[in-house]
Amino acid sequence: MKSKSIKGHSTAEIKTALTNCLDDGFKPTLAIVFLSVAQDRKAIIQLLNDKQISIFGVTTNGEFIDENTEKESVAILLLDMKREHFNIYLEEYPEKNYREIAQNMASKAINNFKKPAFLIAASHLETDAEQLLFGISDITGNDVNVFGAMAGDDYTFSDQFVFTNGKESKVGTVALVLDEDKINIKGVATCGWKAVGTVRNVTKSEGNHVYTVDDIPVLDITTKYGGLENVTPENENLLLEIAANFPLQLQREKGDPVMRPGLVVDWNDRSFYCSGTVPQGSKVRFSLPPDFDVMEKVIKGVQSLKDTEMPEADALVVFSCAGRILSLGPLMNQEIEGVKNVWNVPMIGMFSNAELARATGGNLEMHNLTTCCVALKEK
Numbered sequence: 277m278k279s280k281s282i283k284g285h286s287t288a289e290i291k292t293a294l295t296n297c298l299d300d301g302f303k304p305t306l307a308i309v310f311l312s313v314a315q316d317r318k319a320i321i322q323l324l325n326d327k328q329i330s331i332f333g334v335t336t337n338g339e340f341i342d343e344n345t346e347k348e349s350v351a352i353l354l355l356d357m358k359r360e361h362f363n364i365y366l367e368e369y370p371e372k373n374y375r376e377i378a379q380n381m382a383s384k385a386i387n388n389f390k391k392p393a394f395l396i397a398a399s400h401l402e403t404d405a406e407q408l409l410f411g412i413s414d415i416t417g418n419d420v421n422v423f424g425a426m427a428g429d430d431y432t433f434s435d436q437f438v439f440t441n442g443k444e445s446k447v448g449t450v451a452l453v454l455d456e457d458k459i460n461i462k463g464v465a466t467c468g469w470k471a472v473g474t475v476r477n478v479t480k481s482e483g484n485h486v487y488t489v490d491d492i493p494v495l496d497i498t499t500k501y502g503g504l505e506n507v508t509p510e511n512e513n514l515l516l517e518i519a520a521n522f523p524l525q526l527q528r529e530k531g532d533p534v535m536r537p538g539l540v541v542d543w544n545d546r547s548f549y550c551s552g553t554v555p556q557g558s559k560v561r562f563s564l565p566p567d568f569d570v571m572e573k574v575i576k577g578v579q580s581l582k583d584t585e586m587p588e589a590d591a592l593v594v595f596s597c598a599g600r601i602l603s604l605g606p607l608m609n610q611e612i613e614g615v616k617n618v619w620n621v622p623m624i625g626m627f628s629n630a631e632l633a634r635a636t637g638g639n640l641e642m643h644n645l646t647t648c649c650v651a652l653k654e655k
Contacts, residue, residue, distance in 0.1 A: 279356075285346075314430060364440050381412070406484070410640075420640075423632060537551070591621055593652070595648040600646075601627055
């Protein structure tokens with residue numbers, strides 16, 4: 277399978293880059309598109325439609341195809357994957373029936389492929405994407421490979437979108453379903469945020485909506501121990517401060533802890549919605565951003581994936597949390613360069629609101645403040 281990455285800051289730049297990469301006879305069938313909400317999605321979709329290229333599309337908080345990260349741009353990974361080896365579905369969940377929607381999507385997938393694997397993305401901040409993972413595994417089994425992310429919106433925390441040819445949604449999920457008998461897909465998720473302070477109890481929650489921790493409104497206890505200031509609806513940077521500097525870390529009986537920062541505040545009771553489930557009665561700790569050695573940890577994790585499971589790859593897809601670039605700044609470029617150099621194949625990446633992958637030693641879960649690297653190779 278041949279692949280190429282292109283990027284640009286306008287539809288015109290993407291059109292030129294696309295034309296140039298087709299000059300040698302390359303005929304892509306699939307485009308993974310990561311772009312800013314500031315870009316003209318419809319124009320980009322039309323451009324790819326005209327070339328009869330299928331689209332898996334997500335809006336982001338930043339994009340990259342190499343070690344140089346971009347803002348308000350378009351990044352596209354083009355692949356000439358055989359059309360019979362993949363399908364793309366886009367489904368909406370206005371009734372918040374995430375698990376049911378994912379079950380229906382997985383049922384269609386398993387009717388087409390004996391062993392499907394999934395790249396998925398979802399929009400809307402209140403989405404409990406972990407329920408999407410559960411819905412897929414309900415149908416396909418717990419060993420299914422699923423990787424992906426929550427869409428971004430340039431840190432505005434307003435509307436995020438997923439899209440494909442002729443359809444988009446700000447309350448939905450898009451899935452690229454691969455025939456794993458034909459396409460080898462492997463991934464690794466690495467976090468590095470360090471727990472701090474004592475273990476605390478989630479005393480009231482419903483799904484991904486956390487009300488109280490130790491019987492204190494979760495926003496209030498986060499404010500107290502995080503030293504947050506100007507905790508008001510008018511503070512547009514509040515959610516970034518919570519996510520990047522003092523997120524919750526959900527302790528697990530099996531596997532590594534997973535991150536659960538607040539993404540949407542309910543000011544009526546000072547609760548907040550997290551990106552994934554936080555069960556009532558579960559244990560949490562607060563977290564501090566990682567030291568710079570976490571970049572080396574990410575690169576070593578990807579190198580280990582190559583050494584043990586994926587010696588060769590045709591393309592690389594990276595989902596990295598927006599909170600990581602806020603904490604690490606320009607040093608993120610070193611991490612991305614190190615990841616790219618492992619296989620040195622065309623790559624595409626985005627900064628997301630959350631990441632979807634199997635926790636180290638654990639189950640399929642929603643992550644935050646994590647880098648998820650996914651390698652693809654046609655058999």
